[in-house]
Amino acid sequence: xxxxxxxxxxxxxxxxxxxxxxxxxxxxxxxxxxxxxxxxxxxxxxxxxxxxxxxxxxxxxxxxxxxxxxxxxxxxxxxxxxxxxxxxxxxxxxxxxxxxxxxxxxxxxxxxxxxxxxxxxxxxxxxxxxxxxxxxxxxxxxxxxxxxxxxxxxxxxxxxxxxxxxxxxxxxxxxxxxxxxxxxxxxxxxxxxxxxxxxxxxxxxxxxxxxxxxxxxxxxxxxxxxxxxxxxxxxxxxxxxxxxxxxxxxxxxxxxxxxxxxxxxxxxxxxxxxxxxxxxxxxxxxxxxxxxxxxxxxxxxxxxxxxxxxxxxxxxxx
Numbered sequence: 447x448x449x450x451x452x453x454x455x456x457x458x459x460x461x462x463x464x465x466x467x468x469x470x471x472x473x474x475x476x477x478x479x480x481x482x483x484x485x486x487x488x489x490x491x492x493x494x495x496x497x498x499x500x501x502x503x504x505x506x507x508x509x510x511x512x513x514x515x516x517x518x519x520x521x522x523x524x525x526x527x528x529x530x531x532x533x534x535x536x537x538x539x540x541x542x543x544x545x546x547x548x549x550x551x552x553x554x555x556x557x558x559x560x561x562x563x564x565x566x567x568x569x570x571x572x573x574x575x576x577x578x579x580x581x582x583x584x585x586x587x588x589x590x591x592x593x594x595x596x597x598x599x600x601x602x603x604x605x606x607x608x609x610x611x612x613x614x615x616x617x618x619x620x621x622x623x624x625x626x627x628x629x630x631x632x633x634x635x636x637x638x639x640x641x642x643x644x645x646x647x648x649x650x651x652x653x654x655x656x657x658x659x660x661x662x663x664x665x666x667x668x669x670x671x672x673x674x675x676x677x678x679x680x681x682x683x684x685x686x687x688x689x690x691x692x693x694x695x696x697x698x699x700x701x702x703x704x705x706x707x708x709x710x711x712x713x714x715x716x717x718x719x720x721x722x723x724x725x726x727x728x729x730x731x732x733x734x735x736x737x738x739x740x741x742x743x744x745x746x747x748x749x750x751x752x753x754x755x756x757x758x759x760x761x762x763x764x
Contacts, residue, residue, distance in 0.1 A: 448514065452503040461488065462495040465507075472513045473527035480509060512579060519553045520585075521578065526559060526568035534747050539608035539738050540589075540601060541566065542728065544749050547597040547720040551588055563588055566602045575604065589613055590623070593692070598725025599623070599747060611739050615732060622729040625684040625694060626673075628722035628754055629703040630712070632680055637671040640697040644690045652710055653692050655700035666690045668697050674759050679706060681759045694723060706754065722754040 456464055465477050465486060472480075484492035485508040488499070499505075515521055532544040543562065545551065551562045558564075567586050570576040576586055589601040589612040603609035615621055643663035644653045656663055667687035674681045680703070684694050692711070698704060699711035707718030729746040736743060 448507045448509070448511075450505045450507070452499045452501055452505065454501055457499060457501040459499050460495070461486070461493055461497045461499060464499055469507070469509060469513050470517050471515060471521060471524040472509065473525055475527045485509065512577070519558055522553065522559045522561075523564045523567035523571055526565055529565040529569040529572065531565055531569055534599065534749070537741070539605055540603050540612065542747055543600045543602060545592055545597055545600045547595050547724075550594045551591045551600065562600060563602070570604065584609075589616060592725055595720040596723045596725065597720075597749075597752075598625070599728045599749065600725075601728075605738075607738055611737050615730075615736065615739070618734070620730070620732045620734065622727075622731060623686065623725055624727040624729075625686070626724045626726045626752055626755060627682050627684060627694060627698070628706040628758055629680050629682055629698050630706065631678065631703050632675055633670065633672050633682060633701075633703055638669075640666075640668045640670065640701060642666050642697060642700065644693065644696060646691060653690070653696045655696050664688070664690055666693050666697060668694060676759060679758055681755065695721060706758070718754075722758075724749065724752045724754070726752055 450468065462477060462481065465472070465481070466474065469477070477486075478495055480486050481493070481495045487493070487506040487508075488497065489504055490506065512521065513524055517525075531541075532546070533541060534544055535542040543566070545562050549560065549562055550557050553561050553564065563586070566588075567576070570586055578585060584606045587603050587609050589603055589609065592598050592600055601612055603612055643656045643659055644666045645656065645660055645663040646653050655666070665688060669685040669687060670682050672680050672682050686693060695705055695708055695711045699708070704712030706712075706722040707716045708721035709715045712721070726749045727746065730742040730744065732740070732743040
């Protein structure tokens, strides 16, 4: 419990507005709830959220200490009142999540709160499975990342052991991540392999694709197969042999088959908010000991409902 005395500068304010300034990490809906539950008392008694504070009032706040911290990217999860996660699988070690297009996975200069990792941490904090005050170093972390405007499966580790094991499995390619995309035209051949060398252009926040080695370039290999073609568009499944920045988008554009809706590497947005690209399937294929994650071996998860597939390649009605 923390206690405050209202001075002349705070007198006359509504209780809820004073609370928002005094406890900046406390989400507004949670603040209202705490006032209703009388975890915020004025002179030892419950009060209304619109009550006007007077000079000399003593406020008792029965609120967790971490909400009083200075706001930083590390505690942004406290500002998430209702975590928005689509959970495909959960156990005591990890989460498999379906990230929507438009959500960034980690905080950046433009977004600190509405990120996938922030919602993961808020979810586990509210379930009382994790708190930064319990740990000396570890915080729930993402094992893989997906671009802001791409949707799909992301792995989140709840423990340091799970993070270590999963990162090793990813490095050793003991799991397979398959993507769906829609490209303009028809791939020739319909099934094949794209191999090239990608070079980051930091100034333009994109990569360039070359058909020969270049200084600073990295090998990029994508195996693909065409699943269906309709109305000048092809639905393609991709297996990333390497995992380079914007690899699928850049390689298909370089092959003359840009992704639908890709304004960066394609011709135009095609009336879409996001490019038609989704990490839709994850397979665990462990060939070495997986420790705490051994139960996942041989299992796979698939996102069945992908918006651009439903729109451009709907299933035929019987």
